Amino acid sequence: MTETPPEEIHTPQFTNGDEFRIPTYRLLQEDGTLCEGAQSPPLDRDKALRIYRAMVFTRVLDERMMAAQRQGRLSFYMQCTGEEAAVIGSAAALEDDDVIMAQYREQGALAYRGFSTDEFMNQLFGNELDYGKGRQMPVHYGSSTLNYVTISSPLATQIPQAVGYAYGQKLAGDGHCTITYFGEGAASEGDFHAALNMAAVHRAPVIFLCRNNGYAISTPTVEQFAADGVAPRAFGYRMHVIRVDGNDILAMHEATAAARRMAVDDHRPVLIEAMTYRLAGHSSSDDPSAYRSRTEEEGWRDKDPITRMRLWLISQGWWSEDEEKRLQESLRKEILDTMKRAEKRGPVPLDSLVSDVYDQVTPGLAEQLEGLKRHIRKYPESYPKTASQVNGGE
C-alpha cells in the first residue's frame, strides 16, 4: 500500500476527529414508508416474511420466557426486545454458512437460521436434550449445524476469535465470512480493540456488529465513551465503518449485505454500529427503573422495529393484520406447549459432569466421578436429580 507522506506543519495543530461526523444510514421511517430519496431494497417477499417471522418469534419468545422466569419456572433470562431488527436484519444478509459469534442477546439470529422452538427450550431448561448439556445459564445457545458458536458470558472474548475464524476462512478460500455481535459496553474491553486492529492488519473477512443499545446494565453511553459512539474507532484502525439506524430492518439488511461483499470479495473487515435501544432490562436480574425514565423508554417504544417492518410489509401487500393475529396466536401456543414439554424432560446424565473437560475423561476425573456416585448412593435423598441414575446399592 502506498501512502502519501503526511503534510508538514510548523505550528502545533491538534485534532480530535470531530471534523469526521459519521451519518446514520436509514431507509424506513417509523410509519413504514421509505425515507425521501431512499431506494426500495431488493428484498423479495419470501425473505422479507422469513425475517419478519423471526422477529415476531423472538419477541413472543422473550415475552413468554420472561414471564416464565417471573413465575420461577426458569432461573434467568435475557431479552432481545427492541433490537430485533439490528440482529435479524444483519443475520439475514449473510449466507447460512457464514459463521456467527454472538454475545448473548442475539437469539433472533438463531431463530432466523432455523433453531427450533424445542432447541431453544431445551437449552433454557438445561435438560437432557440441551446441546450444551445443562452446563451454562439460559440463553447460552449454540448450534454447530447452524454455524452459531456457543455463547460465553465473558464480554468481548468472541470478538478477536471472530477475526481468527474469519482469517481461517480466507485461507480456506471457502467464500464465507464471520460476523461477531457485541454491545457498545463490551466495545470498551481490550479484546474489541485488539480484534479491530488484527482484522485490519490481516484483512480478515469479518463483520463487527455493534449493537449500541444505550446501556451496559445501568451505565449509559455518556459514561461509557466520550466519543461520538463506537463507529469513529474504525478510523484508528483504517477500517471501513457505517452507522445504521438499528431499528430499521431494511437499512440493517442492506448495510450488512454490502459489508459482506466487502469482507468476502475484498477481504476488508467492516464495523457496523447499529443505533438501537434495549427496551427490556439487561437481564431478568435487572430493574431499569433504577437508572432510566419511563418517558425515555416510551420514546423508544414508538420506534419499535417490528411495528415499523409490519407497516412496510402491509404497504407492500405482503402482510395483513389478520395474518399478524394468527401468527402471534400460533407462536404463543407453540412456545407454551414446547416449554411444558421441555420442563418435563429428564435431567442431564450425571456422567456429563466430567465429559468434555478434555476429549477423553482422564483417569483422575473418572475416579472423582466414581467417588461422587458412591456418595450419592449413600445420601440419595439429598441429590434428588441424579439419585435414580446411581442405583445399585453400596
Add this chain to the structure above:
Amino acid sequence: MARMNMLQAINHALDTAMEADPRVLCFGEDVGGFGGVFRATSNLQEKYGKARCFNTPLVEQGIVGFANGLAVQGSVPVAEIQFADYIFPAFDQIVNESAKYRYRSGNLFNVGGLTIRAPYGGGISGGHYHSQSPEAYFAHTPGLKIVVPRNAHQAKGLLLGAIRDPNPVIFFEPKRLYRASVGEVPESDYQLPIGEAEVVKEGDDITLVAWGAQMEMVQQAVELADRDNISCEVIDLRTILPWDVEAVANSVLKTGRLVVTHEAPLTGGFGAEIAATIQERCFLYLESPVMRVTGLDTPFPLALEKEYMPDHLKIFEAIRASVEF
C-alpha cells in the same frame, strides 16, 4: 451494633473508609449512581460525589490499571470487579503490576493502597461464569494479599483492614451469603487483622479449615459430626495469602487430623498448599492423611451444581473417613 446482611456491612465499611479518608475512591462497572449490581456501593456517590464514586467503562484491565496508577499516586482505590469470573482481563495488571510494583522498584513506588473487591463462588445457579472461586490463581503470586470474609461482621472488619493494609489486597466476597448472612455488626470503625486465621470452634479430634461461604458448609458438617461424638476444631483461614500457618499447624498438632475444603477444583487448589505445608510441619503427629473436600476438576456446572458442590455431607464423610482411618 446493628443487624446487617453482608452487603450492608460491606457498604458500611466502604462508607466508613470514605468518610475517614478523603483519598479513598470506589469505582467499577455500574458502581456509581446505581450502586453496583449487588448494591454494595449504594448511596456512596450521593454522599461523596461523582469524583470519588463512579462508573467506569466496561473494561476490567482498565479498571485495575487505573487503580494501580491511583495507588502509585497516593490515592486509596477500592476497585470493584463485577464478578470474580470477570477478573481475568485484569490478570496482567494484578499479577505483573500490582504484585510487583514495590519489589521491582526497590520500594521506590508501591500500590499498597489498592484493594480489589470481587464477588466469588457458587450456589446461585450462575453456571461457569458467575460461580468460580479463582483464589488459587492469585495465591501463586507473591506480593498480593487475598482475603475472604465468612459473614457480615467479618466482612466489614476485614474490608476495612484490607483497605488500610499497606499492600495490594484482593477481597473476594462470597456472593451466596450477600443477603443470606445476617448478624450484628458494630456501626463504629473497626478492623480485623489481615493474615490471621480465627479458631471459630475448639475441638480435639480433627481440624477443619475453610474460608468464605464454605464455612457455612463446615458448620453444618460439624453438627453431623457432633452426633457421632466427633469433636471438631474449626478454623476460618480468612486470609489466603499470606496464610496463617501457625494457627493451622498448632491445631493439627493437637488434633492429629485435618480436612481442608474449598469450592474451587481439587487440583492446584489452595487446599493443596495447606496439605503440603501441614504434612511438613506436623508429619509425626498426623493420625491420618490430610483430606481435601473440593469442587471437581471440571468447569463449574449449572444443572449438576448440587452434585458438584463440596457440601456438608461430603465434608462429614471426609471427617468420618479421617477419624476412622
